[in-house]
Amino acid sequence: MRAHRLLRGWLLPAWLAVAALVGGLVIAAGHRGGGGPAPPPHPLAGLAAVPAASALPTGHGLVVSLTFDDGYADQLVGAAELLRHGLPGTFYVPSGWVGLPGYLSLAQVRKMYAKRLEIGGHTVLHENLPGVDLAEARREVCDDRANWLGWGIPVTSFAYPYDALGPRERRIVRDCGYNSARQLGDLHSVRTPADCTDCPYTEQIPPPDPYNVRAPAEFDSGWTLADLINEVRGAERHGGWLPLTFHHVCDGCSDIGVPPQTLRRFLDWLTPRAARGTVVLPVDAVVGGAVRAPHRVAAPAAAPAGRNAVRNGSVERWRQGEPACFQSTRYGRNSVTVRRAGTAHGGRFAARLTVGGYHSGGAQLMPRLDLGSCAPAVAPGRRYTLGVWYTATAPTTPVLYYRTARGAWTAWSVDPPVQPATGTWRHLSWRTPPVPQDATAVSFGLRLTSAGTVVTDDYHLVG
Known part of the structure; x- marks a missing residue:
């Protein structure tokens, strides 16, 4: 029986929260002016590269792959530990998050x-x-790989976010040029043996389906050093391949973080196991295969001048508890609900966003920050008039984002100030500056940064 990961909905709001706090500083990340203290040395400076591993060594009994998901900046600590031990690792990094606060920069990668x-x-x-349409799923997978190859990094291995996959997703990964894809939860785990009673202890080499590479459940705060060691020892009795999955490398910063000391002590124990036939290899060395050509999927063209580019701007269509092609996000300590409101500015429905249990942070509703299926496409250099009708029980703040050509979303300065609470429908409208040359889409909405409710309807973005 397979133990799937839960969707961690806080991931996107985490960087949106930082963008909300620093605004344009997201765009300027990495720029240094004159003066100030010198930057600290790079965590990997002075560490030798991992010895090249082009093929499986003969005489091995077990292959362990140490994999790290999501591209958190603290994974540099893990990378340094691997290099100190002369061990390889595989880091699965979303290219659209590269350079955002809290994530690895391109220079670091x-x-x-x-x-x-x-x-x-x-x-x-x-x-x-699985939660998006076919075209959007292809953009997410294919454009990610095209980004990496465009940066000169020949990626061949993939990992499914949230361990969410099916036959469609496996085909997409294959068609986008990857040689393998790792999931989670279909190998025996010493932490949760009851969740996978009929699961094998190791994956086969080569795997029966390289786009469904099996692995134990991810490392989380319930794991100990002894659990990691016992996971390997159990796999050694069977031979084959054991991919292990980590996320944060930190002390107590996350429920899916491995303490650096735990990782170090595990690598201290694991490294000498090579003498017993247990070797550590990156995923691409286990699966093999050539680096295939990239396949980028074109995003929709900008709407013609005079046409509203917001899909479902009247919020009449709903899907899974939210207006279709919209998303609510939150950050800080509060609770958020989205409901369909029967009293609308136009049509039958409006969208009601309510923030309760407020201690800090905020929440917002806006067109989805995606790669093309929902986000309003725009043309570089053109100015747009955008707006929304709203009522609110508390002051509300306009927010605006744009998507770059590589798919990353970043904050864009907003001219309108905080808007007042109003018990009757009020129209907020403003005109953007010329769209930046590397921008391909825009999204906007209203944010609450206190307890209250904002009801929105009839979004429009017209060039």
Whole structure:
């Protein structure tokens, strides 16, 4: 029986929260002016590259792959530990999150690749692939790989975000040029043996389906050093392949974080196991295969001048508890509900966003920050008039984002100030500056940063 991961909905709001706090600083990340203290040395500086591993060694009994998901900046600590031990690793990094606060920068990823740590794909925006249409799923997977190849990093391995996959997703990964794709939960786990009673202890080499590479459940706060060691020892009795999955590398920062000392002590124990036939290899060395050509999926063209580019701007259509092609996000300590409101500005329905249990942060509703199926497409250099009708029980703040050509979303400065609470329908409208040259889409909405309710309807974005 398979133990699936839960969708961690806080991932996207985490960077949206930072964008909300720093605004344009997201765009300027990495720029340094004159003066100030010198930057700290790079965590990987002075560490030798991992010895090249082009093929499976003869005489091995078990192959262990150490994989790290999501591209968190604290994974540099894990990368440094691997290099100190002379061990390879595979880092699955969403290309759309590269350079965002709290995530690896492109320079850091390139340094890791230069040290022969494998970089793998993880979609552009860490999307739950079965939850989006075919075109969007293909953009997430294919464009992610095209981004990496465009940066000079030849990715061949992929990992499914949220362990969410089916036959359609496996075909997409294959067609986008990857040689393998790792999931989670279909191998025996010492932490949760009852969740996978009929599961094998190891994956086969080569795997029966390279686009459904099996692995134990991910490392979380319930795991101990002894659990990691026992997971390997159990696999050694069967031979084959054991991919292990980590996320954060930190002390107590996350329920899916491995403490650096635990990782170090595990690698201290694991490294000498090579003498017993247990070797550590990156995923691409186990699966093999050539680097295939990229396949980028074109995003929709900008709407013609004078036409509303917001899909379902009247919020009449609903899907899974939210207006179709919209998304609610939150950050900080509060609770959020989205409901269909029967009193609308136009048509039958409006969207009611309510923030309760407020301690900090905020929440917002806006067209989906995706790669093309929902986000309003725009043309570089053109100015747009955008707006929304609303009522609110508390002041509400306009928010605006744009998507870059590689699929990353970033905050865009907003001219309108905080808007007042109003018990009757009020129209908020403003005109953007010229769209940046690398922008391909825009999304906007209203944010609550206190307890209250905002009801919105009839969104429009017209060039």
